Amino acid sequence: MRIYITGHRNPDMDSVTSAYAYSVLKNRMDSANEYVPVMLGPANSGTKRFFASLGIELPQFLKDVRPRVSEV
Secondary structure (H helix, E strand, O other): OEEEEEOOOOOOHHHHHHHHHHHHHHHHHOOOOEEEEEEOOOOOHHHHHHHHHHOOOOOEEOOOOOOOHHHO
8 A cells, every 4th residue: 555654735844854754764664555755845945955965856746635536
C-alpha cells in the first residue's frame, strides 16, 4: 500500500524535511508498505537550496489529497 507523508499546507523547511525523514524511517521499518514524502504546496527557495545542496530530490507536489471513490 502506498502511504503519503506530508507536512502542513504551506510547506517550509521543517515541514518538508520532516516528511522526507519520516518516510525514510518508515520505509526502513515497514517493508510491507511504501511511504512517500509529498508537499501540499510549492517549496520555498531556502528549502529548494537545502535539498539541492544534499543532492536529494524534493518530494513530489500533490495539488489535491482528497480521496476518490476509485481509491476506496
